[in-house]
Amino acid sequence: MFKIMSSLLNTACVMSVIAYFLTRTQFYSNILEKKKSRRQQALLVAVFGLFSLYGAFNAIPFYGGLVSLRPTGPILGGLIGGPWVGLGVGLIGGIDRFLQGGASVWSATLATVLAGLFAGLYAAWRKKDDLVSVTEAVSFTVFYEMFASGLTFLFLADFAKALAIEQGIRLPLIIGNAIAVATFIFITKNLIAERKNQETKKRIESELQVARNIQMSMVPKIFPAFPNIKELDIYAYLSPAKEVGGDLYDFFFIDDDHFCFLIGDVSGKGVPASLFMAVTKTLIRAKARPGIGSEELLFKTNSELCRGNEETMFVTMFCAILNIKTGEVTYSNGGHNPPYLHRADGSLNAIPCTPGVALGILDDFSYDQQELRLEPGDRLVIYTDGVTEAQAVNEEQFTTLRLEQAIQKCPSSGARTVVNEIVEAVETFSNGAEQFDDITILVLEYRGTADEA
Incomplete structure (x- = not known):
């Protein structure tokens, strides 16, 4: 029995390796769907038929019979491909067994054929879309072996010989x-499971791209x-750290003379942050009207965001309104970084800002x-x-000092050039390091009225 067990386990291990490489082929991946064409069924019969023949390759003679893992092919063919595949593989294995002859030829041949048919019928009887579980497969295999044992006693007239065969081979x-x-x-x-995960991943990636x-x-x-507006030049840049992010910027005319511009940073990242960002931007536009001040605009938006905010999300925001005729800017800050004022004479300073509280x-x-x-x-x-x-590979941060240096490199350039200079400086500093937070920049340059020009 030890010799038989060792040989069968060795064959089982080799078959497991073959199984791994077989399941990684494109052919096998393409036929795992529930409904299979006749061509796919024929291919499965051929594949598992070869699997059955390999299981019989190292057959061990015992009491006039042969001990092998030949039934593995029909069982797998039936469980995976259904009754017709199981029967086809069983016939291949059965014919091979019949040609080998021996005392137990009839019982072993019939058992091999019926192994595939019964496995296929069981797979069809389950009426489930998923493949049988490992537990089900093992249980069916044990059931089949007990059935094959019964056939041995049925076909062999010599009970003592049948008993000796079963005692020696059935457990292995x-x-x-x-x-x-x-x-x-x-x-x-x-x-x-891997295919489903990949499909789910692709669907999520597609949805996130949308x-x-x-x-x-x-x-x-x-x-x-x-x-057509000569009094100002504005340019903005937004790069989410993930597919979607929580940063926002916006600018629009409230009336002919008053221009509103803002930037915000929602807590968190990903889809929740992007949804909160969309709500915030929509509210800002809805609340803006002629004569409104920046503080009132933030107050009204904050009140709406606080209402029903069960996820306790918030957004920092800097909001300003420019009178394009006079150059006067009124601004309010909701917990955001103070902007920089870069004067035409080259001086650079962070503007005085009352910190305020983030909206929401x-x-x-x-x-x-x-x-x-x-x-001007x-x-x-x-x-x-x-x-x-923003971090470099060594986790060093970009810092406000490098930001100031990037701004000062563009003393007389337009808003787009300043933004591009900052973005290039950040990218050069990061040098391929992963972006952990959304990056948003907005630059507004005041050019004055035609009279001032």
């Missing part, structure tokens, strides 16, 4: 076939934004409004912390 056959069948089913189920396109369509992307945290919070005056050639540079906190 149960173990060997069970291991081979279980391994193949386990590998196949993993392959199916979400990204929708999100990016919500922020102005056409530049120059106002080619405290209802009825009153925001302060501050003022400054822009002269002055620029406001607004950004999110994804810029200053």
